[in-house]
Amino acid sequence: MRINLAILVTVLLSSVGLRAQHKQLLYDFYEIPQSLMQNPGVKTPYKWHAGLPLLSGIGLQAGASGISVNDLFANDGIDFTTKVRERAINGLSPRDEFGGSGQIEVFSGGFRGKNRPNDYYSFGMYGEGYASVFWPRDLAILGFEGNANNLNRRFDLGDITLQGEAVNVFHFGVNRKVNNKLNLGLRAKLYSSVFEFKSTRNSGYFVTTQGQNNILANTIVADIELKTSGVQEALDILTDDNIAASEELPRWLLGRSFFGGNLGLGADFGFTYEFKQNFFVTGSLLDVGFIYHSNGLENYTLNGAATNEGIEIFLPEDLFNGSNDLWQELVDDLERLVPFETNQKSYLSLRPIKLNASVRYNWGERGQKTEDCYCGYSTVNTTDGFDYVNAVGGHLFMIQRPKGPQAAITAFYQRRLGSVLALKTTYTASKYSLTNLGLGLSLQAGPVNFYVLADNLLGYRNIAASHYASFQFGFNIISWNDN
Amino acid sequence: MKKLTTLFLLAMIMAPAISCSEEQxxxxxxxxxxxPTLATSLLYIESDEGTIxxxxxxxxxxxVFTFEAFNEPFIADNVLDGTITYQVENTTSKEIDILVEFLDEAGNVLDxxxxxxxxxxxPLLERQIAYGNGGRNLDILRNTTNIRVGGQNQGDDTSVSSQPNPRIILRSSAEFRLRLQ
Structure with a gap:
């Protein structure tokens, strides 16, 4: 039953790491201050902003690539084992990914420099967590079929790729309007890791072949490592009967969130450049940084090579061996040749670097002046920061993943409706989906800004058949630039 | 435009609420x-003619030696049926008897x-013994903790085979179907 539950939870909570980090609706949607987190060099038409604590940015993603809940659990009369064999075991590839992620902004804010009105400073703290598992195809086949009918097939242990973490991020950024054509941004980040587990660069194989002496030979060559920090501490709290987990766990989480865990540094870079009137190019490089894990460590390794042809007795060499504990000797030999070990070695964990790039064309009569005024933020019209009524463009996103970079490309259309509402719609193509339509809105009611962004809307026609769903919303108080 | 906006707002807010799903x-x-069906070698014994x-x-x-592969909980608890394959190869000049016995912890012969x-x-002698599913009782395997192997020379003790490197060889392997779920 536990296995059932684990499989179910994995499938239901699965989401793809690419999507977890890919915020194409929020990117360059600068009516929403959180767009600064996607590009610190985005336009900043605010005098100041303050996120509603704990409610300024909440995001959840869930999904899976290659398979959906409906593929397995639809009440379609097909034998479940057949569905698992055809759609999961034989249908998924090692590049298919499962996972789950969530983000919550604890607090955030920003203000324009009094003495330097071209600079906009932003700061805040947010927590995020995710877990991701690539489909271990060869191990799944081995587990489902066994090795007897797969002689000479090398089961690739490199298919084992999983990672996850919870991290609290403190950040401070500067956005500078260099001139009327160029905005630059820089953000410094301090990471406080709550926990992390990571097993990403594994190699090796298991193969059954005809034996040299005996009928069969089983060979394992393994170089596998699972690094963890903080995980064992959490498990200790959850499994120790002498500890009240409901009290101790929040205390532990809080402690590690506020510098009691492992720390790291990082930076975001970004720009917006108007290279021709109403034509803009933007770019950002996010999470260029690392976390150094030095406490709460428990790393596991399986490293070595061995070939086994069963218990082997050679006469006359073994006539006077004397030992009759040959089984234990065999087991000991295997454990010596391919030892499963633990260690507490510190390690450096690089953040998953993300690259955004976009082009954008604005048009339409804004009802405001459109010509450059070269007069600085302190003297511009309230809505002068909004440089479009309609905007259309393309957006490229790339992220460094354990199995290489992954990319997604987006076409978007944006429209402002008066000074109250801005809408954005996107079509995104990635290796996971070619039918991803997203919608976002930013609603301004006086100083209160509310935004909601939803991805993969076509998936709502049959949510169980959707490979993922994504939802993000938040509240801010914004004071726009004024005269 | 207001209609468009209203429609959009409704779509955004209601999408999750009005989403559909096939019956799961x-x-x-x-x-x-x-x-799965797992396969592994079990036992290999080789003796040259000089030793005989x-x-x-x-x-x-x-x-007699310990052999706890079958009563490992992973196997004992999940095994559905299995087959043990033996191969005997003789290139010596004598008739040879080989006896393989499965013993329990008390030393009783189970098989x-x-x-x-x-x-x-x-010629190569090959024999397959089935356990479970119409074959011999699976409990034989589940309770086996030791194996006793004996070899008897039914010929003389002077002749030497004309074959290069003459020897008697016993090979064995097992295939088991396990129910993991």
Whole structure:
């Protein structure tokens, strides 16, 4: 039953790491201050902003690539084992990914420099967590079929790729309007890791072949490592009967969130450049940084090579061996040749670097002046920061993943409706989906800004058949630039 | 434009609420059958003709040793059925008897397999023994903790085979179907 539950939870909570980090609706949607987190060099038409604590940015993603809940659990009369064999075991590839992620902004804010009105400073703290598992195809086949009918097939242990973490991020950024054509941004980040587990660069194989002496030979060559920090501490709290987990766990989480865990540094870079009137190019490089894990460590390794042809007795060499504990000797030999070990070695964990790039064309009569005024933020019209009524463009996103970079490309259309509402719609193509339509809105009611962004809307026609769903919303108080 | 805006707002807010889903049956997971077939070698014994001649006629080898592959919980708890394959190859100049016995912890014989193989040129002797599913009782395997192997020379102790590197070889392997789910 536990296995059932684990499989179910994995499938239901699965989401793809690419999507977890890919915020194409929020990117360059600068009516929403959180767009600064996607590009610190985005336009900043605010005098100041303050996120509603704990409610300024909440995001959840869930999904899976290659398979959906409906593929397995639809009440379609097909034998479940057949569905698992055809759609999961034989249908998924090692590049298919499962996972789950969530983000919550604890607090955030920003203000324009009094003495330097071209600079906009932003700061805040947010927590995020995710877990991701690539489909271990060869191990799944081995587990489902066994090795007897797969002689000479090398089961690739490199298919084992999983990672996850919870991290609290403190950040401070500067956005500078260099001139009327160029905005630059820089953000410094301090990471406080709550926990992390990571097993990403594994190699090796298991193969059954005809034996040299005996009928069969089983060979394992393994170089596998699972690094963890903080995980064992959490498990200790959850499994120790002498500890009240409901009290101790929040205390532990809080402690590690506020510098009691492992720390790291990082930076975001970004720009917006108007290279021709109403034509803009933007770019950002996010999470260029690392976390150094030095406490709460428990790393596991399986490293070595061995070939086994069963218990082997050679006469006359073994006539006077004397030992009759040959089984234990065999087991000991295997454990010596391919030892499963633990260690507490510190390690450096690089953040998953993300690259955004976009082009954008604005048009339409804004009802405001459109010509450059070269007069600085302190003297511009309230809505002068909004440089479009309609905007259309393309957006490229790339992220460094354990199995290489992954990319997604987006076409978007944006429209402002008066000074109250801005809408954005996107079509995104990635290796996971070619039918991803997203919608976002930013609603301004006086100083209160509310935004909601939803991805993969076509998936709502049959949510169980959707490979993922994504939802993000938040509240801010914004004071726009004024005269 | 107001209509458009209203429509958009409704779509955004109501999308999750009005989303549809085909009927799902999560209890199907109880019907999942994961029954892999695992294969491994078990035992390999080899003796050259010189060693057999040195021991004289009759018993030239007898050994009891631990063998706990079958009663490992992973196997014992999940095994559905299995087959043990033996191969005996004789290139010596004598008839050889080999006896393989499965013993429990108290030393009781649970199962035995006897082989008699003629002097060279004898063909390879292969035998498959099924356990469970119409074969021998699976409990034999579940309770086996030791194996006793004996070899008897039924010929003389002086002759030498004309084959290069003459020897008697016992090979064995096992295939088991396990129910993991």
């Amino acid at each position: 049956d999560f209890n199907q997971i109880d019907d999942l059958n994961v029954v 001649n040195l021991a004289g006629t009759g018993n030239f080898y007898s050994q 035995a397999e006897a082989f008699t193989i003629q002097p060279e040129p004898a």
